Amino acid sequence: MRSVGSTLEDFERDLFSNLYFQRGTTIESASGSDGYHTLALTVRDRLVERYARTAAAHYDANPRFVYYLSAEYLLGRQLRQNLLYSDTERFVHPIAEDLGVTLEDLESYDVEPGLGNGGLGRLAACLLDSMATLDIPAVGYGIRYEFGIFKQGFRDGAQVERPDDWTFYGNPWEFSAPDDRQVIGFYGTTARALDDPSGLRRQWTPGETVRGEPSHMLVPGYGTQTVNIIRLWQARASRESFDLSRFGAGQYKEAVEDIVRAENISKVLYPDDSTEQGRELRLKQQYFLVACSLRDIIRRYRLRNSGWDAFPAKVVIQLNDTHPVMAVTELMRLLVDEHHLDWDLAWSITRRTFNYTCHTLLPEALETWPVSLLERLLPRHMEIIYAINYFFLQEVEATYPGDADRIRRLSIIQEEPEKRVRMAHLAVVASTAVNGVAELHTRLLQATTLRDFAELWPQKFHNVTNGVTPRRFVRLANPRLSALISERLGGEQWLTDLDRLDGLAPAADDPAFLERWRAAKRANKADLAKQVEKSTGVVIDPDALCDVMIKRFHEYKRQHLKLLHVITLFNRIRENPDLDLVPRTVLFGGKAAPGYHSMKLLIRLVNAVADAVNTDPLVSRHLKVVLLPDYNVSRAQVIIPAADLSEQISLAGKEASGTGNMKLALNGAVTIGTLDGANIEIRDRVGAENFFLFGLDAHEAAEARRDYHPREYYERDPELRAAVDAIAGGMFAKGDRGLFGPVVDAMLGRDEYLALADYRAYLECQDRIEQAWRDPDGWARMSVLNAARCGFFSSDRTVRDYCDLIWRVEPVRVLDGG
Numbered sequence: 001m002r003s004v005g006s007t008l009e010d011f012e013r014d015l016f017s018n019l020y021f022q023r024g025t026t027i028e029s030a031s032g033s034d035g036y037h038t039l040a041l042t043v044r045d046r047l048v049e050r051y052a053r054t055a056a057a058h059y060d061a062n063p064r065f066v067y068y069l070s071a072e073y074l075l076g077r078q079l080r081q082n083l084l085y086s087d088t089e090r091f092v093h094p095i096a097e098d099l100g101v102t103l104e105d106l107e108s109y110d111v112e113p114g115l116g117n118g119g120l121g122r123l124a125a126c127l128l129d130s131m132a133t134l135d136i137p138a139v140g141y142g143i144r145y146e147f148g149i150f151k152q153g154f155r156d157g158a159q160v161e162r163p164d165d166w167t168f169y170g171n172p173w174e175f176s177a178p179d180d181r182q183v184i185g186f187y188g189t190t191a192r193a194l195d196d197p198s199g200l201r202r203q204w205t206p207g208e209t210v211r212g213e214p215s216h217m218l219v220p221g222y223g224t225q226t227v228n229i230i231r232l233w234q235a236r237a238s239r240e241s242f243d244l245s246r247f248g249a250g251q252y253k254e255a256v257e258d259i260v261r262a263e264n265i266s267k268v269l270y271p272d273d274s275t276e277q278g279r280e281l282r283l284k285q286q287y288f289l290v291a292c293s294l295r296d297i298i299r300r301y302r303l304r305n306s307g308w309d310a311f312p313a314k315v316v317i318q319l320n321d322t323h324p325v326m327a328v329t330e331l332m333r334l335l336v337d338e339h340h341l342d343w344d345l346a347w348s349i350t351r352r353t354f355n356y357t358c359h360t361l362l363p364e365a366l367e368t369w370p371v372s373l374l375e376r377l378l379p380r381h382m383e384i385i386y387a388i389n390y391f392f393l394q395e396v397e398a399t400y401p402g403d404a405d406r407i408r409r410l411s412i413i414q415e416e417p418e419k420r421v422r423m424a425h426l427a428v429v430a431s432t433a434v435n436g437v438a439e440l441h442t443r444l445l446q447a448t449t450l451r452d453f454a455e456l457w458p459q460k461f462h463n464v465t466n467g468v469t470p471r472r473f474v475r476l477a478n479p480r481l482s483a484l485i486s487e488r489l490g491g492e493q494w495l496t497d498l499d500r501l502d503g504l505a506p507a508a509d510d511p512a513f514l515e516r517w518r519a520a521k522r523a524n525k526a527d528l529a530k531q532v533e534k535s536t537g538v539v540i541d542p543d544a545l546c547d548v549m550i551k552r553f554h555e556y557k558r559q560h561l562k563l564l565h566v567i568t569l570f571n572r573i574r575e576n577p578d579l580d581l582v583p584r585t586v587l588f589g590g591k592a593a594p595g596y597h598s599m600k601l602l603i604r605l606v607n608a609v610a611d612a613v614n615t616d617p618l619v620s621r622h623l624k625v626v627l628l629p630d631y632n633v634s635r636a637q638v639i640i641p642a643a644d645l646s647e648q649i650s651l652a653g654k655e656a657s658g659t660g661n662m663k664l665a666l667n668g669a670v671t672i673g674t675l676d677g678a679n680i681e682i683r684d685r686v687g688a689e690n691f692f693l694f695g696l697d698a699h700e701a702a703e704a705r706r707d708y709h710p711r712e713y714y715e716r717d718p719e720l721r722a723a724v725d726a727i728a729g730g731m732f733a734k735g736d737r738g739l740f741g742p743v744v745d746a747m748l749g750r751d752e753y754l755a756l757a758d759y760r761a762y763l764e765c766q767d768r769i770e771q772a773w774r775d776p777d778g779w780a781r782m783s784v785l786n787a788a789r790c791g792f793f794s795s796d797r798t799v800r801d802y803c804d805l806i807w808r809v810e811p812v813r814v815l816d817g818g
């Protein structure tokens, strides 16, 4: 194996060699981008060597592998992470200084792969990071979207979406592996396999084929030699698709039609599903991901194993939400139709291989697909679903004889109003383990959304509370705080053993430490202020309370409740200019799905309110409001370390877990939140006195919803009425009463997520926060205790839980090469 050296001299030599031989340029003529790419390649070389040793160790050990299937990975920038993980950052500074550049300059070329959209995608990235760190043999499978999640901008305050061409300058972190490409089919017909008396084996003749070309990115572990990979598939037309004769005849568009159709599959993340074509494309993507990945998993299995008996002992597949659930039917098809296994054996293998993580409680977020679409796009898979359902319902009938209603509720097929396949049901039926992502979520899944399944198979259900990687979200995002923590704890072991943060608790009573803690926060806030000014022009005060709500825009998350608070403060200051208010910056960040019109309108309203606040000479002395455009992982890494207050105000029972809540608490932000998702577990750990709780709990919310009249709250509460009236009266729309009318109608009409019911409690809680903020030592104490007591929320712990409860995999140590 070729070995890269580990000294500064080796690093410098490789850097110049890469600049010359890989970029084909010299130091005299190199551009900034050349500099970045060269550095990236040199860092990558260090990881490649570890990867080669990891692959060899895995080959020798032939262990059980975790295969993580996910539609999204929200990785964030790679350069700083890989410098840290390869322990080469210390080399860069002296070399860069010699050359007259800074690491910050070079990092500005580091593009974030926008391959995810929210918490689910970032969780996938955190779990991969922790698996590598814990030496768990694992591969993540996903799609290499040509354009990831859109870039968000604002025009007249309204969200505009621009394509994110993230690979435009090339992605130095990725290797393509064309030899491992796969060919998969769509459409076509099925026929009976004549030599199969059971009739369960059939022959599928696809009507269209598409190539999946893989590339992989390296996923290094921290403080260990393991480097795993994430394998991403890109769709390519099969070679015959280019119609040379049409091209020759000048029909250029028609000549490439098939190519365009095939390659559209991996064009964008979550194609808009408001049209028939969009829905078909989404399902195509899902099948494309799992069909390519399963073939690759089988290829890897066969490198060291033969026969099928050992398959579940060597392969555990984790389905990240319902998007990859077609994998179940594809494995059945491969085993039964192509490898001629008998149905029962194939089913037993399948059931022992898969596990399913559910990330939601909202029934509308549980995917279902029309039977008619499946019959056309994946005819064989639809037959397999029917067969799985047939045998499953026999099992149900045997357990609950004559309970037709239960059979209807449990069935994988929904009959009314249109026949559809319930992907979550398919996932539960085909999995060994099903897990929710926080204690409350798992409990509610068992009690409501998946209740019949929990009664049928109670032993299948587990809770695995989410976590976040402290490497990216504390060490990289917040170097100041990290240095302080390491100094206090006497080393960096906390980065791989986050429970050690507990050792900070006594420092919460040490005034000198609190002073330094505050200074770190203050400096982070100054950094944030610079970025806010640069991207919005708004000047914010680093000494103001930094009140942060960063997450996707969704009605259940209740950004509109936060906005009602802001408008109330606005009204209070205008009514009473001498009011002694705590100076506060309210920072929003988040995108709305392109087809989610009500949330796009809310974004517009947030921007309009921000404008009104920031330009009012009176109000802006106390309050600033900013919606930072294009919220992503890189921006999160700047905002989170600067936050004083973390807004986690979803209606209780709606947010499965949340992970932003964990990142913020670990960075010393104090939470204002409802008893929802992982907020509950955060509060249990940091202590009720260090957490600002308000609002209905999940049970009360469910009760209140039965007979709910938001107007009564509006009429009873003058401040609430004034806030709503300000919107309705066109105060934020230059007098136009129509523009934000739908926001008001939604609040007063249905108020689906009970924002008005929680308004007064929320405001009172914010008043308590003001009081607390006036005592700087008291606040800093809460802040320290939040960080100190949140070690549980490391994704290392999450991965250990998955290993113990579900995966039953053992780590494989990779020996040091040096």
Ligand code: GLG
Pocket: 118, 119, 120, 121, 123, 359, 360, 437, 466, 655, 656, 657, 658, 659, 677
């Ligand atoms: C979900 C949920 C979040 C959860 C995340 C990761 O909405 O509450 O923290 O997955 O489990 N769809 C999501 O982003």
